[in-house]
Amino acid sequence: MDRTLILTAIGSDRPGLTSALAAAVHEAGGNWLESHLSRMAGKYVGSILIQVAGEDVKRLEAAIRNIDPVGLTVTIADAGEPIPAAGQALRLDLDGQDHPGIVREVTTALADLGVNIETLETTVEPMAESGVLLFRAQAELTAPPTVHVREIAAALERISAEIMVDITLEAR
Secondary structure, eight states: OOOEEEEEEHHHHTTHHHHHHHHHHHHHHOOOEEEEEEEEEEEEEEEEEEEEEGGGHHHHHHHHHHHHHEEEEEEEOOSSSSOOSSSSSEEEEEEEEOOTTTTHHHHHHHTTTEEEEEEEEEEEEEEEETTTTTEEEEEEEEEOSSHHHHHHHHHHHHHHHHHHHEEEEOOO
C-alpha cells in the first residue's frame, strides 16, 4: 500500500542537495509530488511531499541517510489523508516598513476569523531610495464559508493603520 510522506530538510546549502534528495526518492521507488525549497540564512530549507510503497519506506530512509550524514537533517512524517480546503480562496499581499510584530498582527486577525493560511512567503529588503527595510508578504488563504471577504478586509484594514502597512486582499 502506498504511503504519502512529508520530508523536511535543513542543512548547509551546497549545489546538488535537491538532486541528491530527488535521487534518494527515486532510488526508493518514490514519486516526488510537491515541494517548497529555498535558501534561508545560508541554509538549505525544504519540505517535500512524496508517495512511496509502504515496503519501500526503509529504503527511502537509508537512501536519505547516505546523502549528507553530517550537514543535512531530514525528517520523515506521515502525511495522512489529504483534507481538502473548504471555503473561499483568497490572495493577500502586504507591504510596509519592517518592524517586529507584523506577522503576529496579521496572522492573529486571520486566525480570529477562522481563515486558514495555505501558504505564506515573506521577505525583508532595503528600499532603493532610502535603504529602509521593506517587509513584504504574500499569502494564499482559505476563508470559511461563513465568513465574507468584506469581514476579512475590514479586520485587516483595522490593523493596517496600526502597523503601517499596505494590504491587498483579492479572491482567487
